[in-house]
Amino acid sequence: MGTWNTRGLRGSTLEDLINRSNDSYREKKLALIQKVPTPITPISIDKESRHITLAYFDQKSTVDYIGAVQGIPICFDAKECAVETFPLHNVHPHQIAFMREFEEQGGISFIILSYTMKNELYYLPFDEINRFWTRMEEGGRKSFTYEEVDKSWQIRSCRDIFVHYLEMIQKDLDRRD
Template sequence: MATWGTRGLRGSTLEDLINHTNEKYRDMGLALIQKIPTPIKPINIDKESRHITLAYFDQKSTVDYIGAVQGIPVCFDAKECVTTTFPLHNVHEHQMTFMEEFEQQGGISFIILYFTGLDELYYVPFRNLKEYWVRGKNGGRKSFTYEELDKSYRIFTRQGAYVHYLEMLQKDLESRD
């Protein structure tokens, strides 16, 4: 697990660590994963510094990351949770639709979930996320708990990759055969 001293991931963001991991994967020739910027529409721009001072989100984004791992298309979102219960409203309908359509096209979709209070990272396969999502849509609990997760999908730091999710991607692929 990536830790900065004894403070877990504090002082850095999950996305920063994933970005670093993706750079490492690219350098090693393992994967090419890109961070997808959220489209914004600038409203005010400071003419002197040329900085945007006011903007709004132009459209709904899909997922945080998209790319290929050894020829396999992948897309995923990075999420954080302070407690041991993850509210499904943190995954939007358009994201679920995109991930499902991505899988229908032969890609692999998942989320990387960081439980900040536990300092633990998990790979949550789309099929599991969808199961929780459908449960919520059908009147069941609109969240899932740490206890519900398959702990064998825990992500660790390995070989300089802070969020070494490729091992869990391999596990996901093997479970599909």
């Protein structure tokens, strides 16, 4: 029997809360956001049950979520951090490239970052993620700290919306105008 904290279940609580929030947004006709399935390559399939018994994750997925908020295309990834330093190797180069191209097409890209030890969620706009990424590529830190995160981007809960990130998207839009 597996344990609840196996590597494969990392992030599942955050994703569950985001999925429930997305359901509420859809029901209220505020947004239509879908979880992007993680692409896998099956290795072994049980012939009787036709279930995949062994597979590996394909490396090149894009981001966790994609959709539209009142006609504005958005994409984002959900990440969890159990300590005060977030290693940038948890974000892949192809994800940065996808988010950059998405922004160039007029969309909004971001990361929802959960600091699990603090029970806090943050919206990290793409320009902030890109700043940390560029710093790393130029030979700087390969991570960023909790202290470096702008606390004005904290995501709050609101009634039946556990991860109410639409407020932060509005903030992101307002500063772009």
